Amino acid sequence: MHEDDGLLAIADAHGPYPVRHGNRAIPWIDGVPFYERLSAAIAAARSRLWAIVSFIEPGFRMPDGVAWWDLLDRSRARGLDVRVLFWRNPRFSSTRHVFLGGPAEREFLAARGAAWAARWDSSAEPAHCHHQKAFVLDAGEPDALAFIGGMVLSNATLARPGHRRGPHKHDAFLELQGPVVADAEHNFVQRWNLARRDPDAPPWPDDSRAGPLPWPARLPPERGDVAVQLARSLAPGYYRGPTPVVGAGEFDSDAGEATVLAHYLAAIAAARRTIYIENQHPGQHAVLRALDAALRRGVRVVMVVPAEPMPAIYRAAAEVAALARDGRADEHRYGPTFNRLAALADHPGFTLAALARSDADGHREIYTHAKLCIVDGAWATLGSANLVDLSLERDHTELNAAWWGRAHCLPLLLQLVAEHTDVVVDDDLDALDRFAAHARASRDSLLRGGPLLAGCYALDPATYALRPPLTQGR
Known part of the structure; x- marks a missing residue:
């Protein structure tokens, strides 16, 4: 028996996403290397920048000093379809680093003339958190990229491996390229299209610009030799109705998910x-x-x-x-x-x-x-x-x-x-x-x-x- 054979049984049949073969997977350890790579990937993107944001420090800057908000504006100015899915829960224990989409945030976006699109996925319970962190670049294109991890947009994350100086937070992200990126696209589209709306935080700048997205229809070509499977945690009742997963049929997330x-x-x-x-x-x-x-x-x-x-x-x-x-x-x-x-x-x-x-x-x-x-x-x-x-038992929204x-x-x-x-x-x-x-x-x-x-x-x-x-x- 091959040394990996026993671990191949981990693939779980209850979630929507199958094991995808033929991928490239690169772990990025600690904030400075990861955000340098993300900045380079965004600079090279040709069509789309989609981001899922849970927490964000208002003054967060990439390692080169570019503010997150400026990065979005510049990407939109050069023609990218820029969409950001934010989390909203005004009743959460701390919202200091949550971009809630209320009057103050909308005034901030209007003052800078933000032309990119945003939606807010609202939590139903005071303790609930949409906790996913992910980026999808050039969705639908053969060379699409996805980044999945746990790092928040905070200056405290800008640590270097070894932690011999600078911020003292250890974190990680994973870069993906190949067929599995279609599932990262699906996760974004499902949450974007079916986001729980709060009247106090409507889509930015309006329903037309932040309109629904089509479901991924094809897999990107193989880019490596790594087998990858996406897994999630979802609370019941948040994303209702069948959604098509490329090569895997339709899946209804109404019952929630605990594949992580x-x-x-x-x-x-x-x-x-x-x-x-x-x-x-x-x-x-x-x-x-x-x-x-x-x-x-x-x-x-x-x-x-x-x-x-x-x-x-x-x-x-x-x-x-x-x-x-x-x-x-x-x-x-x-x-x-x-x-x-x-x-x-x-x-x-x-x-x-x-x-x-x-x-x-x-x-x-x-x-x-x-x-x-x-x-x-x-x-x-x-x-x-x-x-x-909260993260593993069909409560918070998670992505691994x-x-x-x-x-x-x-x-x-x-x-x-x-x-x-x-x-x-x-x-x-x-x-x-x-x-x-x-x-x-x-x-x-x-x-x-x-x-x-x-x-x-x-x-x-x-x-x-x-x-x-x-x-x-x-």
Whole structure:
């Protein structure tokens, strides 16, 4: 049996998109390399620039200093069909970096004479988020490109690999070319055409200019040898009605979709050697349960998360800990999740780790915002979906791309391990073993009052989000 055969079963039949063969797939790690590449690709685009935006810092600029809004205006001025699908939820917990499409935003667009088109896809529930991040260039053309990932349009993302200077946020995107781009086009067209409208944020500049789009009718030609499949999370009731998927018939998304979760569970179940995860969240319950089973089979697992997580994780951990003192942790929505995470510490093959760096300016945490997983160095997924129920269980709107093949996935694993440990290896088992040993040695050094070793250190799964980082105050 070929080393990748067990992982080919990951392809899930419940989502709309089949595995597409003959693609080119290039991961971009950290913000400066990615946004430099995106800027170059937009400059070379000849017909269309379509973007899906969840969060945007109003003053975001590309690495060359060009403001995002100027990039859109310039692209439209040279004849591109520029369309941006924004998320709208005025009731969300924080809208500081959400371009809501209300009176203030429309005045901003009118003042700059924005001639490109926009729609706002509105959330029905206060906690719901249209969380996808994607770009499609020259849709419908043979050389169309798609970019899928988790990076937001924020100056904080403009980090360089290694994080030795500049912003301290670690993230990733995936560039795609070939037949799978038709599915990225379909995702955009489906959400654009069926966007939930809020009367307070009508299409810009009007219904005619921001009118509906035709469904993709053909696949771009093959551009490489990578098998890729798109996977999504969608809440029920958001995108109703049959939509045609090229070569795969019609599909109705009314029931919602959870193919990102299906991918994770199938890939972890198929793992024989290694599982490497980077995510902003420390795990969703079913995923953690699957990791426990993999560890019992002898699979090595490394999970990289922020040592200083988002406030909601701190709050949930504290609430669970308070209930646990009375034996009531399971009453909390995330009680079973934190318990599952803590139990993974019993497996010697599991390492929970955070990224950090030390230099003449002192110690600093690196915030892991990437959402990726690599299994056996032969299958990978990368996109917008966090390892949390909201992102995986038919709630938030998410988009990931999975790809196959040791020749295409192992280099990404080795690149990430080298960035985080300054250690160069050529095998997935060696990579995870060296990462785990390095992270533990770095943690032990910090506990003794010594220095951080290279770019990572191990965390205690049982106390995650309950204690300050070991580097705090150094």
